[in-house]
Structures are given as C-alpha cells and as structure tokens.
Amino acid sequence: MPVTVHPPQPATMSTLHATREAFPSTVMPELTTTSHSRHGFTISARKLPISKSNEIEEMEKNLHIPVPEMIFGNNLIAIEYQGAAGEAWKIEFNAFDALDMVDKTDKQMLKVAYSSAWSRSRYVGNLKDDFFSL
Amino acid sequence: MTSSPEKAFTASTSPIPLELLKRPDPILFFEEVILYESELDDNGISMLSCKVRVMPDRMLLLARLFMRLDNVLVRIRDTRVYVDFKTGEVIREYTAREEEFENLRSVRYQYMNLATIITNLII
Numbered sequence: 512m513p514v515t516v517h518p519p520q521p522a523t524m525s526t527l528h529a530t531r532e533a534f535p536s537t538v539m540p541e542l543t544t545t546s547h548s549r550h551g552f553t554i555s556a557r558k559l560p561i562s563k564s565n566e567i568e569e570m571e572k573n574l575h576i577p578v579p580e581m582i583f584g585n586n587l588i589a590i591e592y593q594g595a596a597g598e599a600w601k602i603e604f605n606a607f608d609a610l611d612m613v614d615k616t617d618k619q620m621l622k623v624a625y626s627s628a629w630s631r632s633r634y635v636g637n638l639k640d641d642f643f644s645l
Numbered sequence: 646m647t648s649s650p651e652k653a654f655t656a657s658t659s660p661i662p663l664e665l666l667k668r669p670d671p672i673l674f675f676e677e678v679i680l681y682e683s684e685l686d687d688n689g690i691s692m693l694s695c696k697v698r699v700m701p702d703r704m705l706l707l708a709r710l711f712m713r714l715d716n717v718l719v720r721i722r723d724t725r726v727y728v729d730f731k732t733g734e735v736i737r738e739y740t741a742r743e744e745e746f747e748n749l750r751s752v753r754y755q756y757m758n759l760a761t762i763i764t765n766l767i768i
Contacts, residue, residue: 547674547699550730554699554706556676579683579691586678588695588706590726592733600652600735602726604695604708606680623688624716 540585552592559585570607576615582606654737661705661727661736670700689713704728718745721763 546555562584589603677696690713697706706726713719720743727736
C-alpha cells in the first residue's frame with residue numbers, strides 16, 4: 512500500500528529579536544550584546560562562542576604571540592559614560608587588549624616543573640667522539 | 646582593557662567601599678564572560694574572565710586572571726572597577742597575588758578550590 516510521506520514543513524521564522532534569542536553570530540554584534548543603562552552609565556556584555564580559525568589567525572598576526580587554546584575573541588564587558596554636558600568615558604575588557612599587554616619578549620618566562628630535570632637529561636657530551644669510538 | 650584617554654585614572658587612596666557592596670541590594674544586571682582559557686598544554690590552567698553586577702546605586706566589575714602552573718605556582722591578578730552612580734565616581738583597583746606550590750603545601754589537596762588558595766597567597 513503506497514504511503515505518502517509529506518516533506519517536513521519548515522518552521523515559521525519569527526522576527527529576530529534583539530535579545531539573547533538571537534543566533535550567536537558575530538555578523539551583527541549588537542544583537543548579541545546585552546546592556547543596562549543607569550544614570551548616564553551603560554554597562555554592556557557580549558557572550559559569543561569561541562573564535563573561529565580565521566579570527567584567531569587575525570589576532571595572532573596583530574598580537575605577534577600565539578593565543579590561548581580557548582579564546583573568546585568576541586566576548587567583552589564594557590562600561591560607558593555619556594554625560595549631560597557631552598563628556599564621554601569608556602572602559603572595555605576584551606581578550607585582544609588583555610593579550611596585547613602580555614610581555615612579548617622571552618625575558619620573564621615561567622618554566623614547567625620538569626624543565627630542569629629534562630634539561631639535565633639531555634645529551635651534553637661530544638657526540639662525534641663517542642660515535643667514532645664505538 | 647581600553648579606556649578613554651581624555652579621562653584618565655589618577656592615583657587615589659580611597660578604597661572600593663566593600664561594606665556598601667555587601668548590602669543585599671537588588672541586582673539589576675549581572676553577566677559573566679570568559680575571555681580566554683587554556684590548559685597550558687596540560688600543565689595547569691590559565692583563565693581570564695570578567696563579571697559585572699549592577700545595583701540601583703552602584704556597580705562592581707571584576708576582571709580576574711587565574712593561573713595555576715602545576716607544581717610551580719599559582720597566580721591571581723584582579724582588576725576591579727567600582728562605580729557610584731550618584732556621584733559618578735569610578736574607582737579602579739588592581740591586586741595581584743602569587744605563591745609557589747612549595748609554600749602552599751598545607752592546602753595542596755585543596756588547590757582546586759579558588760577561595761582556599763586566595764587566603765594563602767601573598768599580596
């Protein structure tokens with residue numbers, strides 16, 4: 512007996528509201544940025560998924576250091592002030608700026624716990640002499 | 646962290662009013678975001694996160710870098726930004742604490758617990 516199968520109906524698209532329900536895309540950041548205003552101060556926050564590989568490449572190119580494994584390059588928290596007389600002030604916390612402040616020289620690098628044991632275990636003798644004496 | 650150059654922070658001795666922040670004021674806005682996290686190639690953890698809470702008369706932002714390099718050291722670097730909405734005063738405070746693993750021997754088994762570590766670190 513033939514069975515007719517109706518193709519699944521596409522869900523009706525509801526209007527994209529400017530709230531947390533928006534798809535986490537970096538294309539329209541204002542849709543995924545939540546904020547709250549009070550007495551001239553606006554506090555905003557943006558929470559998006561981990562940066563994509565092209566974004567990471569771009570960051571590393573501009574930072575000149577490798578970025579951490581899990582980098583949320585589009586996340587931020589900012590405080591902005593807009594005064595009645597026109598004065599403006601802003602402070603923003605994001606991954607790029609934080610990493611930009613890291614020491615990019617190798618002057619004060621930390622070492623892992625086993626680094627001295629590993630260095631000691633490396634061959635330190637004269638390889639050529641030992642090889643020919645075998 | 647970027648900040649407008651026109652209104653730069655100036656040195657101050659007024660601390661962030663912790664007592665006022667302990668009041669059970671309603672929280673009108675709260676958010677916590679992670680900026681980056683790394684397991685240091687399986688040698689520990691390094692995490693930069695930022696959280697903010699806004700109450701009717703004031704707000705507090707905390708940007709915290711927590712790093713644990715296994716068997717080497719633990720480091721916490723906090724930047725706090727406090728805003729008093731009535732006066733428009735903004736206070737930024739940076740504190741850094743760090744201690745070597747050897748000296749955290751007594752709390753070693755609890756080293757995953759951030760609160761315990763903080764009390765043992767030297768400012």
